Amino acid sequence: MDRSAFDILSRTYPQEISFLKEDEPFRFLASVMLSAQTRDDYVNAVTPELWRCYPTPEDLSGARLEDIERIIHSLGFYRAKARNLKALAGEVARLGRVPDTMEELVRLPGVGRKTANCYINHVLKEPAVIVDTHFSRVARRLGYTDATDPGEVEMQIRSSFPDSDWSRLSMVLNLHGRKYCHARNPECGICPVRDYCRSR
């Protein structure tokens, strides 16, 4: 695998950036779940009120669904997210902790591989390939994958790059997708990796 584009993007985006403003394990996991199909800054705007009203998983699991919906109603799919959030809180309260393996994490309500990989990377500080729509698009355009299914994209990247690259690659491809490599009208003319791109 030619890693030239990855190396250039690593220099282009040298900082580690966390878009979600949570570090406590349950709150971070819940925030990632809430961020599906929604901008991270919208999630950051509602979670302080959520934690003020329901500081612990036990509190949140006992909340009325309509009260959770009222707090998170500015987020997309807020009814489904409220249901998942309450169920997630109940399961974490029952377990007494957030699990620390992929197998256990994806058994939690509303938690898929992307959410689990975010958690593994951010909270457990372990290597993870975080596949979202930005990552998939940029990875395909740079020839790092030919898959469209997120699970296949993840597996191809895991087999093409050493695990020491996974978290950094996840971040820089995501940032590049947000900044230049938009789904429509990507800014190829000023893109630092245009010489390595299949789609420019």
Ligand code: SF4
């Ligand atoms: S050249 Fe264009 S399509 Fe290719 S990575 Fe850069 S912005 Fe994306």
